[in-house]
Amino acid sequence: MATQRRRNGKGNGKANPAEDEAVYQAILHALLEGKLKAGAKLAEPPLAEIFGVSRERIRKVLHRLGAERRLEMIPNRGARVPRPTLDDVRSVYEAHRVLEAGVLTQLVRHVDDALIDRLNAHLAEERAAATRGDRAASVRLSGAFHVHLVEALGNAELSRFLADLLSRSSVMVSVYEPATDSICAVDEHGAIVEALRARDVARAIAVSREHFLHVESRLHLDDVVPASEDLTAVFAAEKPKRRRHAVVPAKAGTHNPRE
Amino acid sequence: MATQRRRNGKGNGKANPAEDEAVYQAILHALLEGKLKAGAKLAEPPLAEIFGVSRERIRKVLHRLGAERRLEMIPNRGARVPRPTLDDVRSVYEAHRVLEAGVLTQLVRHVDDALIDRLNAHLAEERAAATRGDRAASVRLSGAFHVHLVEALGNAELSRFLADLLSRSSVMVSVYEPATDSICAVDEHGAIVEALRARDVARAIAVSREHFLHVESRLHLDDVVPASEDLTAVFAAEKPKRRRHAVVPAKAGTHNPRE
DNA sequence: CCTCCAAAAAATGTGCACATTTGCTGCGCA
DNA sequence: TGCGCAGCAAATGTGCACATTTTTTGGAGG
Numbered sequence A, B: 001m002a003t004q005r006r007r008n009g010k011g012n013g014k015a016n017p018a019e020d021e022a023v024y025q026a027i028l029h030a031l032l033e034g035k036l037k038a039g040a041k042l043a044e045p046p047l048a049e050i051f052g053v054s055r056e057r058i059r060k061v062l063h064r065l066g067a068e069r070r071l072e073m074i075p076n077r078g079a080r081v082p083r084p085t086l087d088d089v090r091s092v093y094e095a096h097r098v099l100e101a102g103v104l105t106q107l108v109r110h111v112d113d114a115l116i117d118r119l120n121a122h123l124a125e126e127r128a129a130a131t132r133g134d135r136a137a138s139v140r141l142s143g144a145f146h147v148h149l150v151e152a153l154g155n156a157e158l159s160r161f162l163a164d165l166l167s168r169s170s171v172m173v174s175v176y177e178p179a180t181d182s183i184c185a186v187d188e189h190g191a192i193v194e195a196l197r198a199r200d201v202a203r204a205i206a207v208s209r210e211h212f213l214h215v216e217s218r219l220h221l222d223d224v225v226p227a228s229e230d231l232t233a234v235f236a237a238e239k240p241k242r243r244r245h246a247v248v249p250a251k252a253g254t255h256n257p258r259e
Numbered sequence C: 001c002c003t004c005c006a007a008a009a010a011a012t013g014t015g016c017a018c019a020t021t022t023g024c025t026g027c028g029c030a
Numbered sequence D: 001t002g003c004g005c006a007g008c009a010a011a012t013g014t015g016c017a018c019a020t021t022t023t024t025t026g027g028a029g030g
Helices: A017-032 A044-051 A055-067 A086-107 A113-131 A135-151 A156-176 A186-197 A201-217 B017-032 B044-051 B055-067 B086-107 B113-131 B135-151 B156-176 B186-197 B201-217
Strands: A072-074 A078-080 B072-074 B078-080
Touching (some): A017 A044, A086 B156, A113 A135, B086 B135, B086 B186, B186 B201
């Protein structure tokens, strides 16, 4: 219900906040999945056509993404997918490293058995995923570990900041593709937990730092996978509204459009 | 030239990006200065009238401020100045504390004489302001000290995060008014610099933590200054466009309206 | 006197018609 | 051949006219 309206008659200012959110999530998702080329332009008319909504709707979403620094907005020239430099990537990784140092410092003051148990349970999950060779799960759980650390502090500001950093690094990862193998050594995570359990701040920070530098060293700037150029193909699976005559051929340069 | 147009004729879609920015800055400034009541509603029509711009312009700015979490946007119900709880304040202070712990940890790896000199120069300014009893300068310099610390790392992400925290806390400060006296003990800042010079991470962090707890303890939630209720009065000095029959007395709180 | 409800008033949200700006294409001229 | 530049097509930005929703108002009934 309530999914097939608009463009009837003329005056039609019906409120539909869910639709804004849907378009926003679709574009954000494509961005986070790395389905969009680094310097790609996101023009309003094509997107409006693809999602079957008015241009104003698209425009609002685009500006919101721009305000969140997820898109690069140039006055009178539209929105583009940011093209992060290697320095940008290092900056994000360094920020994460610094943040985690602070988090660990604060965390040793509040460690209890329950926290250690939760972290160990998470490590078990990570090991299981690694053992069974589930790359997707490994990547997800690897990021989740650091999220667990901040969330243990229960501070909304810090959690938000980390989420911001992670979303940015995920985009970069898709550009500088570090996905060779063994994404995030579980042992290093385990060492952090161990240091936490021992209340050893210095060691926890040292291990964490080592861990980040390790991950960071895997980045390589050459060999940039171009991702898809065609917006219609990118959003093919996102909004099965209707009006899908544009082939979506065997191009499929990226991953599978899943489900 | 080009500052006195609009509302002539009818079709008038002229681009004026500077005007967006001006309105944005005006509202943001009022927000940061604490001129707006905590739960105050920012309705579009009055603001449009006050600034002498179209409602769409106001709407865009309001949504942008909402995306930045500086305003609380409720669908179909407009924008309100957020009413931070005491927990919110503590959360921001804790985040700042945790962040600075990480910053200090990273900073001891890069301290050099030049940095220490710069920080000492800043401390001298702080002491001078304190000695001469300049409260405004003291507050400003006190915040600037922590900004100097992060900026010494040269990391844009971290700097942005701190700026975000500071802007939030400045709003809160205006609510929970900690301005009794001796806002930020210069000695505590000096102790941080001293620990940095000695490359003593643990001490630097301990002093910093102590410092933040000290500042935080000054907050009191009762006695909330209501600030102004009337939007026209709040923005009186901000936009001397015209159509301002509301006095605009010797207030002149801000800067010159340029050119 | 208080509560509840209907109708009006005000405020927010949206599509649309342009104005403006950008980008491009092709023609002329050195 | 190459360099500019006029004109055109496409995209972005903006005001405006409504539609929808919220809030206020003014009674009627308990």
